[in-house]
Amino acid sequence: MGTMDQDILRVLYTQEEIAARIKVLGEEMYADLREKDPLFISVLRGAFIFMADIVRSCPVKSDVEFIAVSSYGNAMSSSGAVQITRDIQQDITGRHLVVIEDILDSGNTLSYLKQYFLAKGAAEVSICTLLDKPSRRTKAIQANYTGFTVPDEFVVGYGLDYCQKYRNLPYIGVLKPEVYGGE
Numbered sequence: 001m002g003t004m005d006q007d008i009l010r011v012l013y014t015q016e017e018i019a020a021r022i023k024v025l026g027e028e029m030y031a032d033l034r035e036k037d038p039l040f041i042s043v044l045r046g047a048f049i050f051m052a053d054i055v056r057s058c059p060v061k062s063d064v065e066f067i068a069v070s071s072y073g074n075a076m077s078s079s080g081a082v083q084i085t086r087d088i089q090q091d092i093t094g095r096h097l098v099v100i101e102d103i104l105d106s107g108n109t110l111s112y113l114k115q116y117f118l119a120k121g122a123a124e125v126s127i128c129t130l131l132d133k134p135s136r137r138t139k140a141i142q143a144n145y146t147g148f149t150v151p152d153e154f155v156v157g158y159g160l161d162y163c164q165k166y167r168n169l170p171y172i173g174v175l176k177p178e179v180y181g182g183e
C-alpha cells in the first residue's frame with residue numbers, strides 16, 4: 001500500500017511553517033475580534049485540523065460550530081451546487097461569524113455559505129482560509145484572513161484530502177500526479 005509520504009511530490013509547507021503562520025494569523029484575528037464575541041464555524045471535513053489550531057492561536061472569548069457541505073464529492077472540481085449535509089445547531093441572529101476553511105478554490109462553497117449565514121441573520125460574516133487558490137476563482141469572494149496563497153496544484157495534508165485520504169499528514173504537500181491519474 002505504501003506510505004503517505006511516498007505519494008507526495010514535494011512539501012509545500014512544513015508543519016513548522018504552518019504553525020508559525022497560524023500564530024501570526026491568530027494574533028491578527030485577535031486584534032480584530034476581541035470585542036466581537038465571534039462564532040467560529042468550521043466547514044467539514046477539510047477544515048477540522050485548521051479549526052483546532054486557529055481557535056487556539058486566537059484566544060478570544062468565542063464559541064465554535066460545525067457545518068458540513070457537499071459540493072465536490074470525490075470529483076476533482078466543484079460542481080457548483082452546494083448542499084448542506086449537516087447544519088449549525090444554534091441561532092446566529094446578530095452574531096459575528098468567522099467561517100474557517102482549509103481552502104478557497106472556485107469560491108462556490110464560501111459564497112454560498114456567506115449568503116446562507118447572512119440570510120439567517122448573521123450581523124457579519126468574515127472568512128478565514130488556510131489556503132487560497134485565486135487562479136481558480138469563479139465567484140467574486142475574498143477571504144479576510146489567508147494563511148498562504150498557493151498555485152493551482154493538487155495539494156493534500158493538514159485536513160486536505162484526495163479521496164478522503166491524506167488529511168492526517170501534518171504538512172501540506174503536492175500529490176504525485178500518478179496517484180490521481182493526472183499528468
Ligand code: PRP
Nearest residue numbers: 044045046072078104105106107108109
Ligand atoms: C473543499 C474545501 C472547501 C471547498 C473549496 O471541500 O474544504 O470546502 O472544497 O472549494 P470551492 O472554493 O471550489 O468551493 P471538499 O468538497 O473537497 O470537501 P472536504 O472539506 O470534505 O474535503
